[in-house]
Every structure is written in C-alpha cells, then in structure tokens.
Amino acid sequence: MWANQGHAFITWDLMVPAGYNGPSLYYGGSRVLLHELFHHLGLLHPFGPGNDDDDAEGGSARSCSDDDYVSDTPGMLGSAYSSNFYSTAVAYCMERFWETYGGDWEATYARWSGGLGTPQADMNAWADSCPTKAGYDLLGNYMTYNTPVCFAALGHFTRGQAEMAHYVTAELNPIIYAWGQYYAAVSPSPPPQSPPPPEARIDPCNVTQRSCACKQSWDFYGDTYSSCSVLPGNEGLWCEVLDQTSCPDCAGNKNRTVPCVRKCSGTEWMCKKRGPRPPPPPPLPPSPPPTPPPPPPRxxxxxxxxxxxxxxxxxxxxxxxxxxxxxxxxxxxxxxxxxxxxxxxxxxxxxxxxxxxxxxxxxxxxxxxVSISQTRSRADPPPAPPPPPANAISGSSSSQPPPPARKQPSSRLPPRPAVGVNTSRAPPRPRPPAQQPRPPAAQQPLPPRPAAQQPPPSPQNxxxxxxxxxxxxxxxxxxxxxxxxxxxxxxxxxxxxxxxxxx
Structure with missing residues (x-):
C-alpha cells in the first residue's frame, strides 16, 4: 500500500462486511482505508516511518524521537501491538466501548465526527513506552496500529495532524487543494436522508474472539456452564461454540464430536463484574515547557x-x-x-x-x-475556507459551481478560487504561494501516531x-x-x- 507514492491500495476483503469491514471486527476495513489515505496526504505513524519493527525505514531501530514531526503527538517507541501493555489496552478498549458506550454504533459515529484532538480517555499513564517524553501512547489515533475496538472507542486525529495534512497537500498539490477548498465552501449540503436501520448489536459476552456464537448451556469435564464463563485454572472467559462448521475458530477441530471451546470476546469485568480491571490513570503531569523557537527558514x-x-x-x-x-x-x-x-x-x-x-x-x-515539520518550524493555523460566491455566472446554464479564476495567492496557502469564469473552459490552475509556508504550530504535546506502509524502493536516479x-x-x-x-x-x-x- 504505497500511499506515499501517489496511490493507496487495499484488498477487497478489507471493505466488505463479510470480511474486515463488519460490526464483528468493528469496521476495521474503513479505518485501514482512512489510515492509508492520510499517509498519501503526508502523515506518518506517530512511532516513526517504519512498520512497527526494529528495521524501520532506512535501517534505523525504533526510538522515542519525534518521528512524525507533528507537534501534538507524543513520542512513542512503537504501536500498542508491540508494547508490553497490549493486553491491558485490549481490555481497556473493550470495557470502554461495551460498558461505557454500550456498544452503540450511532454514538460511535457521532464521536468520530465530533472534532479533533486526543480524548481524555486516551491519556493513560499505564500506556507510556517513552516515560521521559511528554504525553502517553495513543491507543486510538488513526495513524497507529492497534486492535480495531480501540479505534471504535477512542478513534481520533489530533489538530496538528489535520493541519499537517492540509499543509502538505497545499504545498505539493495546490491545484487539487484549491479546488477541494472551493467546493467544500460553495457546494450545497446533500439532502437529508432517512436514518439507516440500527446496527446489529453483537454481545461480546456471548461470542468468541472471532465473533462465533456461544452455546447458552454447555458441559466441560462434568461441569455445566452458561454462555461465556470462567474455567478454573484459565484466564478470561470461555464458551463452547454453537456451530463449529461456520466458525473459523474451530477450523482445526477435525473431530466434530469433540466440543470446540474458545476464548470469549468479553472480559470478566465486562460480563461478570469481577476480575482484573485496568488501573485507573493517575493525574496528568503538567505540560512540559515550550520548545525554543526554531532557526529561521532558509x-x-x-x-x-x-x-x-x-x-x-x-x-x-x-x-x-x-x-x-x-x-x-x-x-x-x-x-x-x-x-x-x-x-x-x-x-x-x-x-x-x-x-x-x-x-x-x-x-x-x-x-x-526542506523539512516539513511542525516541531522544527512555526506557522499560523491554515486560513478559513473561502466564503461562497455572492452570485453565479450570469446566463450560465451549467449546474456546477463556477470554477475558480486565477488570482494572486496569499503568502500562506494556495489561492482560493473565485467566481466569474466561463465554465465551458478548463479551470485555471491556482499558483502556490510565493513564500514557503511553514507547518502550523501545535497546541500542546499530546499522545501518539499511526503506522505507515513500507515505501517502495527508490526509483533509479x-x-x-x-x-x-x-x-x-x-x-x-x-x-x-x-x-x-x-x-x-x-x-x-x-x-x-x-x-x-x-x-
């Protein structure tokens, strides 16, 4: 998936409900697509340019350095997948999504579209791979790697990441960026649609980790259990699968007369109100002192x-x-x-x-x-989108908004298109700014960033x-x-x- 080479590629099974884009896997396919598209728009993983291993891009090992050059993402040694707190993170995200939010997908969609910034629930002192750096590891940032339920519960971009994506796109593709800003400002909103049918709710206390339905009553070595239960001598909850033939968890069970008992998706605390819980986060430390001003640009x-x-x-x-x-x-x-x-x-x-x-x-x-970095240079936030045009082209029969006219850009981002151009002609290409804009400054240092795909080999020079x-x-x-x-x-x-x- 070479998003940094001008295209993002994902396999079809990531986007179909029967694959990775259904409720049983927390619509993980759509998150993968979002992740790759923002690589294309200039964002890196919070933990660096590699793919969460010791052989990061360029052969460098993982470190706590500022690897993504975004000012409000914290230093991270790697993603939650490679951390020593991964099991705690999974239990925490499961509890957050199912117990705190009740597994409500409509509320999840509202959270996803409700603004920028790291939610307070994603600031946990037990998730800190770089304790000498400000902030905590981000569990739900769209540019990191983690189990899908963490993105359902904590999914977010930081404001610095959004500003960086605007900046990189405006610098490297000013024509597309200017058109995008133009249509975002003048295009009418789509007509209201009837609400979709409610999402199918999956009870984590009645399914395995691969979303296979559990038997409501089952026997195991002479004892009878109901749905997801605690088995003596085993951690977590377990159940017997209802239908072995349709469950991928039971593919290795050749003898169908032998019960297929697998670990449940829910935790002991979530389903039985007992068992281990993630430790409560301590009070957040004070913000670190501001970084010294960067040297002037070349x-x-x-x-x-x-x-x-x-x-x-x-x-x-x-x-x-x-x-x-x-x-x-x-x-x-x-x-x-x-x-x-x-x-x-x-x-x-x-x-x-x-x-x-x-x-x-x-x-x-x-x-x-040239260094495109919020942590090495400072700039004001990007300007507001252009206002809608006051009037349309007189006598034009086109239903499309008028294309932008060429006009002198500001000193920050590409010019905003203006109205009054004949729509039958190809739209002019807005010019990039005469002076090099710098990425916007951060609000305050916060937690981590997502993983990027291994870039392809460099073309011949x-x-x-x-x-x-x-x-x-x-x-x-x-x-x-x-x-x-x-x-x-x-x-x-x-x-x-x-x-x-x-x-």
Missing part, C-alpha cells in the same frame, strides 16, 4: 526560483522521498533543475522538470532538503545524458522520446519524458 535567492526558460519553480516539490525548494539537484546532476509551476507555458503532464541557469551552483542557491545537454543558446535539453532529428527543431528546455518519470 532563504532561497530570487535567481534560484526560476528556470532558464523563465518559468517559476515550485515553492516546495518532492523527489525521491525528500522535499526541495527552488533550483536543486536531488539526483546529483551538475546542473540544477526544479519542478515548475503549472503556469509555465511548457508545463504538461509529462513535462514539468526544467533546468535552471547553468551559472547556478549548490552553494549559490544554498541547496538543502537518472539524469540527462551528456548528449542531451542544452546547446550554446542555453535552451534546456529536448525530450528523449522524440526522434533525434526532430529534437533540436521542436523542443528545448525540458527533460525527457523518461527523465520526467524518473524525477
């Missing part, structure tokens, strides 16, 4: 913001997993180049990388990777061959896929299509 000279054919470089662009600003050389090319803004006359889907002036150097442009270096008139090299005899006549100043794909 200033890019004006001469390093344009290509040799006069097109403006993107303020922030990505290559091979790193971010760059203005003219740079991520692949080691002796001549600097950049990704240009869509306003460039020669811009196209396969033509967006252009060389900069050959006199520029790494030193003269102060080239270095190809650079234009010597045969395609620009001629004496300083025009950039022609596209490789054109015939050589046509190159010098038809094209100049662009990297080849193959190079575009590599870059």
């Amino acid at each position: 200033a890019v000279p004006d001469k390093c913001k344009v290509t040799s054919n006069g097109c403006k470089c993107r303020n922030t662009w990505q290559y091979n997993g790193k971010y760059w600003s203005g003219c740079a050389s991520p692949d080691g090319d002796k001549r600097l180049w950049c990704q240009v803004e869509p306003s460039c006359p020669d811009y196209g889907y396969d033509s967006y990388l252009f060389y900069c002036d050959r006199s520029l150097t790494l030193d003269s442009c102060r080239v270095q990777p 190809l650079r234009p061959p010597a045969s395609q270096q620009p001629p004496a008139n300083d025009r950039p090299p022609p596209r490789r896929r054109r015939l050589r005899q046509q190159e010098s006549e038809q094209h100049g100043g662009r990297l080849s299509r193959q190079q575009q794909q590599q870059h």
Whole structure:
C-alpha cells in the first residue's frame, strides 16, 4: 500500500462486511482505508516511518524521537501491538466501548465526527513506552496500529495532524487543494436522508474472539456452564461454540464430536463484574515547557526560483522521498533543475522538470532538503475556507459551481478560487504561494501516531545524458522520446519524458 507514492491500495476483503469491514471486527476495513489515505496526504505513524519493527525505514531501530514531526503527538517507541501493555489496552478498549458506550454504533459515529484532538480517555499513564517524553501512547489515533475496538472507542486525529495534512497537500498539490477548498465552501449540503436501520448489536459476552456464537448451556469435564464463563485454572472467559462448521475458530477441530471451546470476546469485568480491571490513570503531569523557537527558514535567492526558460519553480516539490525548494539537484546532476509551476507555458503532464541557469551552483542557491515539520518550524493555523460566491455566472446554464479564476495567492496557502469564469473552459490552475509556508504550530504535546506502509524502493536516479545537454543558446535539453532529428527543431528546455518519470 504505497500511499506515499501517489496511490493507496487495499484488498477487497478489507471493505466488505463479510470480511474486515463488519460490526464483528468493528469496521476495521474503513479505518485501514482512512489510515492509508492520510499517509498519501503526508502523515506518518506517530512511532516513526517504519512498520512497527526494529528495521524501520532506512535501517534505523525504533526510538522515542519525534518521528512524525507533528507537534501534538507524543513520542512513542512503537504501536500498542508491540508494547508490553497490549493486553491491558485490549481490555481497556473493550470495557470502554461495551460498558461505557454500550456498544452503540450511532454514538460511535457521532464521536468520530465530533472534532479533533486526543480524548481524555486516551491519556493513560499505564500506556507510556517513552516515560521521559511528554504525553502517553495513543491507543486510538488513526495513524497507529492497534486492535480495531480501540479505534471504535477512542478513534481520533489530533489538530496538528489535520493541519499537517492540509499543509502538505497545499504545498505539493495546490491545484487539487484549491479546488477541494472551493467546493467544500460553495457546494450545497446533500439532502437529508432517512436514518439507516440500527446496527446489529453483537454481545461480546456471548461470542468468541472471532465473533462465533456461544452455546447458552454447555458441559466441560462434568461441569455445566452458561454462555461465556470462567474455567478454573484459565484466564478470561470461555464458551463452547454453537456451530463449529461456520466458525473459523474451530477450523482445526477435525473431530466434530469433540466440543470446540474458545476464548470469549468479553472480559470478566465486562460480563461478570469481577476480575482484573485496568488501573485507573493517575493525574496528568503538567505540560512540559515550550520548545525554543526554531532557526529561521532558509532563504532561497530570487535567481534560484526560476528556470532558464523563465518559468517559476515550485515553492516546495518532492523527489525521491525528500522535499526541495527552488533550483536543486536531488539526483546529483551538475546542473540544477526544479519542478515548475503549472503556469509555465511548457508545463504538461509529462513535462514539468526544467533546468535552471547553468551559472547556478549548490552553494549559490544554498541547496538543502526542506523539512516539513511542525516541531522544527512555526506557522499560523491554515486560513478559513473561502466564503461562497455572492452570485453565479450570469446566463450560465451549467449546474456546477463556477470554477475558480486565477488570482494572486496569499503568502500562506494556495489561492482560493473565485467566481466569474466561463465554465465551458478548463479551470485555471491556482499558483502556490510565493513564500514557503511553514507547518502550523501545535497546541500542546499530546499522545501518539499511526503506522505507515513500507515505501517502495527508490526509483533509479537518472539524469540527462551528456548528449542531451542544452546547446550554446542555453535552451534546456529536448525530450528523449522524440526522434533525434526532430529534437533540436521542436523542443528545448525540458527533460525527457523518461527523465520526467524518473524525477
């Protein structure tokens, strides 16, 4: 699932009710989809870029460092899955969802849509893999890994994560971001719909951990038990499965005459009002002192913001997993180049990388990777969405809202589209801001973040061959896929299509 490469892929069984997206598994498939989409929008796991193992991305071991660069997520050594408090977390989330919330899915949907921030119930001192760092491990953050019931009970994004997703998307895909903000502001709300039928309620005290129904009365070594019960000498609750043939828990039980007894989904406290309970959380510690102000951002000279054919470089662009600003050389090319803004006359889907002036150097442009981080730079929160247009286009028969007109962007995020443009023409592409925005500052340090998928191997670092270096008139090299005899006549100043794909 290479969400950081421009697409998110999940298998079909994650999204069907009979698979992982039904109430028996707490609609875990939809949470996986949300997790992957926000990787695509720029978020990392709270515990780092790897997949919750000791071989994190780049070969580095897990640590308590600030791995996701979001200011209000805590330092986490790993997810709850790999922690020493996992069993406590499962029992706590089960009790929270079934006892505190009564297993009510309508109330769960309301909690999920009710705002940003870590809920108080997800601040537990017993869940702290980095005790020297502020905050506690997040059990229900959508960007971490945990058992599905924890997301049903505690699911959330932090405000810093939402702001980071806005910032990264606005920087790297300003056209889509501007259109999204535009339609979010002017599109009418959908008509009210009749309420859906109530969700089927699954009683955890009458099903196994794989949601197989229990017998209401069953015998085990001469003793009779009812539904989920305590078996002497065993931890937790157990029951005999009602129908072995339809229960995956009993797939290994070849002799159907032998009872299939499996562990129940509910806990002793939840079902019998006795047994171990998670310890109550102690009072929260005071907030840590504010972090010192970060160093000022690197200033890019004006001469390093344009290509040799006069097109403006993107303020922030990505290559091979790193971010760059203005003219740079991520692949080691002796001549600097950049990704240009869509306003460039020669811009196209396969033509967006252009060389900069050959006199520029790494030193003269102060080239270095750009850090997109709330914990390394400060900025104001993103502006409010644009207001709906005052009136529509006169005489237009289109039912769609008018597309945005090109207008000068603010110094923070891409410009908001305006009305008054002929809807029969392709919408203009809003330009990114002239100055590099910085990710928003955090409210206060809080708990953890979710896991990301292992990124694919880096593409080959190809650079234009010597045969395609620009001629004496300083025009950039022609596209490789054109015939050589046509190159010098038809094209100049662009990297080849193959190079575009590599870059």
